[in-house]
Amino acid sequence: MKVLFWGTFLFFLGFIIHLIIWKIRIPKKQTQTLLEIFFSILIVWTFILLGASEYVRLLGLQINSLGFLEYIHIFIFYIAVTLAYISFYSLIEIDSPSFRIIIELLNAGSSGLDERNLYHALSSKPILESRISQLVKDGMVIKKDENYIPTGKGIKFLKVIILYRKLMKASQRGG
Amino acid sequence: MLLQEYVHIFNPVIGLVINVSLQILIMRLVLPNEVVRSFLISFVLGFLTVLSIELYVYFTKAIPAGDFLSVFITNTLTYVALGYCYSSFLGFGESSIRTRILRELHDSERGLSEKELAERYNTKNMFENRIKRLIDNRQLILQNGKFYIKSSFLATIAKAIVMLKLFLLGKRSEFD
Numbered sequence: 001m002k003v004l005f006w007g008t009f010l011f012f013l014g015f016i017i018h019l020i021i022w023k024i025r026i027p028k029k030q031t032q033t034l035l036e037i038f039f040s041i042l043i044v045w046t047f048i049l050l051g052a053s054e055y056v057r058l059l060g061l062q063i064n065s066l067g068f069l070e071y072i073h074i075f076i077f078y079i080a081v082t083l084a085y086i087s088f089y090s091l092i093e094i095d096s097p098s099f100r101i102i103i104e105l106l107n108a109g110s111s112g113l114d115e116r117n118l119y120h121a122l123s124s125k126p127i128l129e130s131r132i133s134q135l136v137k138d139g140m141v142i143k144k145d146e147n148y149i150p151t152g153k154g155i156k157f158l159k160v161i162i163l164y165r166k167l168m169k170a171s172q173r174g175g
Numbered sequence: 176m177l178l179q180e181y182v183h184i185f186n187p188v189i190g191l192v193i194n195v196s197l198q199i200l201i202m203r204l205v206l207p208n209e210v211v212r213s214f215l216i217s218f219v220l221g222f223l224t225v226l227s228i229e230l231y232v233y234f235t236k237a238i239p240a241g242d243f244l245s246v247f248i249t250n251t252l253t254y255v256a257l258g259y260c261y262s263s264f265l266g267f268g269e270s271s272i273r274t275r276i277l278r279e280l281h282d283s284e285r286g287l288s289e290k291e292l293a294e295r296y297n298t299k300n301m302f303e304n305r306i307k308r309l310i311d312n313r314q315l316i317l318q319n320g321k322f323y324i325k326s327s328f329l330a331t332i333a334k335a336i337v338m339l340k341l342f343l344l345g346k347r348s349e350f351d
Contacts, residue, residue, distance in 0.1 A: 001245045022343055073184045077253045080187065084256035087263035092339050095349050097272070098305045102333040103348070105315070105324045112321035122302050125350045128293055131272045140277060147286035150277055158277045161268045168202040170210060170268065 003070055007077035010045055014038040014082065029137060030093050031086060038082040042075070094134065100125060179232065183246070186228045187253035194221030194258055198265075210269050218258050225254050272301070 018037050027033040049066065066074075091099070104121045105113060113121070132148060135141040140154030150158065165171075182189070197217035206213045229250060233243045267274050279295050280287055287295070306322070309315040314326040324330050337347050 001242070004245050004249045007249065019343070026344060069180055069184055073249070076184065076188065077249055080253040080256035080260070084259045087260050090263075091336055092343055093349070097301055098309060099333060099336065100348075101302065101305055101309065101315075102324060102329060103337070105322055106330060106333060110323075112318070112323040114321050118306075118322055119299060119302065123298065125348070127272065127301075128276075128296060128298055129289065130349060131276055132289065132292065135273055135276060140273075141280060144286065146288045148276075148280055148289070148292070149286035150280045154277050155281060158274065158281055161274055162278075164264075165268045168199050168210070169207060170202065171208055 002066060003073045003077060006066070006074045007081065010041055010074070010078050011038075011081050011085075014041045015085075017041070031089065031138075034086050034089060038078075038086075042078060046071075094130065095125070095127070097122075097127060100127070179236070182228060183232045183250075186225050186250045187257055189228065190221040190225035190254045191257040191261065193224045194218050195261060197221070198261075210265055214262055214265060218262075221258065222251075222254060225250060272296075 014037055018034060021027065021033070021037070049071065095103075100122055101118070104118060108117075132141065135154065136143065136148075138153075139151060140157060141148050141150055143149075194214075194217045197220050198213050201213040201216055202209065206216075229243070229247050232238070238246075275296060276292060279292060283291075306315065310317060314324070314329045316323050316325045340347055
């Protein structure tokens with residue numbers, strides 16, 4: 001029970017801090033900020049566990065009764081849930097093309113949309129431009145004169161994806 | 176006994192290893208280029224591994240039912256979260272626009288301008304592919320020349336995402 005309690009408690013603590021920061025000002029690098037928030041909590045909590053559990057006990061929380069194996073268990077649970085949340089967050093941060101299609105059809109309601117009107121509604125949202133600026137923000141692409149060029153970080157990321165697709169024997173398309 | 180405890184704690188990670196290994200094997204040997212189906216099959220098989228280890232530990236260690244249930248919930252949630260992360264990783268190679276842009280830029284010698292990228296990456300084709308995929312998955316229907324949403328589950332998920340966007344970002348779309 002302790003593992004589930006502490007893992008969930010730490011995750012919600014991170015979520016509340018994330019919410020407060022977002023209500024004050026939405027960061028430019030949202031994914032990076034989320035990683036910083038959630039991993040800082042883990043580091044601070046580990047510090048408390050190692051050195052300041054007596055003070056926590058005064059607040060009515062029993063933290064020093066956790067064994068090493070329980071700590072590892074909480075660590076695995078917390079990391080998994082945090083990474084899943086950060087992956088899910090990308091759906092909130094940016095609109096995927098499929099999401100845009102569904103939203104346009106939801107807005108149209110029971111009358112639906114014919115091909116012309118659907119494409120007209122979709123093309124009014126500059127998805128390609130949005131993705132390019134996202135790549136620039138993430139440091140994967142830089143703009144030199146008029147051209148966009150992938151950075152070392154972008155090439156490394158791409159190579160991992162290509163290598164993995166080769167491992168699966170998947171076609172080298174995508175996108 | 177200690178080994179058994181470690182196996183119990185790392186059970187979701189073992190499940191993920193099974194999920195990933197089987198997914199690669201299924202794609203290479205049984206379902207070529209079927210990323211989604213191979214993932215779903217291997218995800219279920221990985222979960223069955225997690226479940227088997229949980230039951231083995233429950234019966235061999237004779238732990239109280241309450242403790243077993245809480246660890247089982249923890250490990251199941253961890254496994255589902257890890258599986259979701261893996262599916263997102265697969266999505267980067269399968270349908271991510273950013274990966275496609277990076278590939279186009281990497282393949283060109285001197286990089287590409289926004290206009291050149293738009294010529295190579297036809298957004299109309301991109302939407303056509305997505306619509307075809309949604310129709311194939313029976314999530315959309317084309318009736319009398321008009322598109323409609325067929326899956327109420329998908330509509331609910333999309334509405335939930337819009338609510339979350341409003342709650343966290345204060346807008347319904349990145350383009351608002």
